[in-house]
Amino acid sequence: xxxxxxxxxxxxxxxxxxxxxxxxxxxxxxxxxxxxxxxxxxxxxxxxxxxxxxxxxxxxxxxxxxxxxxxxxxxxxxxxxxxxxxxxxxxxxxxxxxxxxxxxxxxxxxxxxxxxxxxxxxxxxxxxxxxxxxxxxxxxxxxxxxxxxxxxxxxxxxxxxxxxxxxxxxxxxxxxxxxxxxxxxxxxxxxxxxxxxxxxxxxxxxxxxxxxxxxxxxxxxxxxxxxxxxxxxxxxxxxxxxxxxxxxxxxxxxxxxxxxxxxxxxxxxxxxxxxxxxxxxxxxxxxxxxxxxxxxxxxxxxxxxxxxxxx
Numbered sequence: 001x002x003x004x005x006x007x008x009x010x011x012x013x014x015x016x017x018x019x020x021x022x023x024x025x026x027x028x029x030x031x032x033x034x035x036x037x038x039x040x041x042x043x044x045x046x047x048x049x050x051x052x053x054x055x056x057x058x059x060x061x062x063x064x065x066x067x068x069x070x071x072x073x074x075x076x077x078x079x080x081x082x083x084x085x086x087x088x089x090x091x092x093x094x095x096x097x098x099x100x101x102x103x104x105x106x107x108x109x110x111x112x113x114x115x116x117x118x119x120x121x122x123x124x125x126x127x128x129x130x131x132x133x134x135x136x137x138x139x140x141x142x143x144x145x146x147x148x149x150x151x152x153x154x155x156x157x158x159x160x161x162x163x164x165x166x167x168x169x170x171x172x173x174x175x176x177x178x179x180x181x182x183x184x185x186x187x188x189x190x191x192x193x194x195x196x197x198x199x200x201x202x203x204x205x206x207x208x209x210x211x212x213x214x215x216x217x218x219x220x221x222x223x224x225x226x227x228x229x230x231x232x233x234x235x236x237x238x239x240x241x242x243x244x245x246x247x248x249x250x251x252x253x254x255x256x257x258x259x260x261x262x263x264x265x266x267x268x269x270x271x272x273x274x275x276x277x278x279x280x281x282x283x284x285x286x287x288x289x290x291x292x293x294x295x296x297x298x299x300x301x302x303x304x305x306x307x308x309x310x311x
Contacts, residue, residue, distance in 0.1 A: 003038035003050035004099070009092050019046055020055065020236060026086045026102070031078060033089060034101045036231075040287075040295070042261050043269070044165075048286045055099040057299045058234045063101075064307045065233040069195060073188050075228040076103040076215060106215025106229055111177055112156040112165055113185050115193035118208040119146045120239065120251070122167060123154065135169040145208075145241075146248040151193050153186040158213070184226055185214055196233055203305050205255070206246060210238035235302050255302035263291045 006022070013025040015032065019041040024033040036055030040047050059080065066077045078101070079085065082093045085102045116123050116133065123133040124144050131138055134154035142148075155173035156165040174182045189212050197207040213230040231237055240255040253259075269285055287295075303309075 001052040003052040004055060004095065005037060005039055005050045007035045007037060007092075007095055009033075009035075009089075009095070011088060011091070019044075020058070021231075027088055028086055030105055031086070031102050032105050033085065034103050035096060036099045036101075040236075040257065040260065042257055042264055045285075047260075049292065051292055051296050051299065054296065054299060057303050058231055058236060059099050059101065061234050061303050061306060062231045065196065066228070068199070069192055069228070069232070072191050072195060073226065073228050075232070076106055076217075076230075078102040078104060103229070104215075104217055104227070106217045106227060107224075108158075108229065109177055109181065109185065109214045109216065109226075110158045111173060111182075111185065111214070112158050113189040113212040113214060114154045114156055114209065115151050115189050115212070116154055116209040117148060117151045117193065117197055118206070118239075119144060119148060120208055123152075123209070126167075134167050143249040145246075145250060145252050151190055151197075153189055155182075155186075181226075188226070192228070192232075200240070200306060201243065203308075204243045205302070205305050206241040206243055206252075207233070208239040208241055208252070208254075212237075235299050240302050240306075255298045255305075257295070259298055260287065260291060260295050263288070 009024060012033065015023045015025050020037055020039050022035045022037060024035065026033050036058045038050035038052055038054040040051050040054060063077070063080060066075045080101050082090060082096055082100070089096065119127055119133070119142050126133055127138060127142065131140055133152060136152060136154070139149065153170070154167065155170065156167045157176070158165065168176070170182070170186070192212060193207070193210060196210070200207040210233055212228060212232065215227055215229040216224040217227055219225045235256040238256065239258070241252040242255070246252060264285065267285070
């Protein structure tokens with residue numbers, strides 16, 4: 001099964017190339033073309049080989065959540081139908097079918113809006129040292145993977161590709177984007193997480209934490225409207241666990257990239273690229289084929305469980 005590592009749309013202008021998405025300008029001044037490739041990254045490094053159909057799976061689950069959460073906040077999605085996109089896009093149908101979205105062009109808010117419902121990942125690492133998460137005090141005696149008393153909004157900086165996002169306190173985030181915008185984003189992020197987590201639980205899946213991104217577009221009255229952008233609640237931007245077998249006090253099996261991260265660490269790859277010849281200077285690593293298959297299976301299972309349709 002082949003994977004799309006790089007999109008090739010020579011008659012379109014490539015605006016940016018991210019860890020997963022290639023973004024192109026279109027003949028419409030108000031819209032962009034988002035293409036989800038099959039690239040995969042871990043520890044902020046893009047791996048050399050890819051996960052077949054990953055981009056299609058990410059697109060499918062994002063479209064599902066954009067529709068399900070649209071009554072909470074508008075989003076940037078316009079269409080995923082190639083025939084409804086600008087005519088210059090149509091010639092690339094074979095590459096784009098199932099992995100492309102036409103979206104509204106927006107001013108990106110420079111903040112990663114992370115919501116944590118369970119104590120895991122970097123939050124657990126910080127808690128063990130100081131009983132805080134993003135410098136927010138938490139009760140003593142919590143254990144790994146425990147459900148938090150209330151979901152926490154824990155912002156981080158939005159780093160350039162190749163750099164690491166930095167966890168920051170709510171006070172730092174307010175200074176970065178302004179108190180009013182911070183308050184709006186924190187409230188809507190918590191609402192999005194709570195709604196999605198309740199639904200996921202009904203499908204036998206725990207949404208442990210997730211990351212949202214937001215943008216601003218001009219309203220008819222000239223004011224700025226906040227919208228949800230990028231991907232939403234995918235296994236790339238979220239930590240999903242199976243409800244069956246969940247036990248607090250230890251790490252959990254997951255439907256996200258943790259399976260790949262665990263393999264990388266066992267193979268000698270360390271965060272910071274400080275171990276192994278392939279990991280140095282951002283060159284990436286090659287993923288073993290069985291890990292490629294296992295990662296794809298986990299993404300597929302998450303999509304099937306959450307959307308109710310076969311991936």
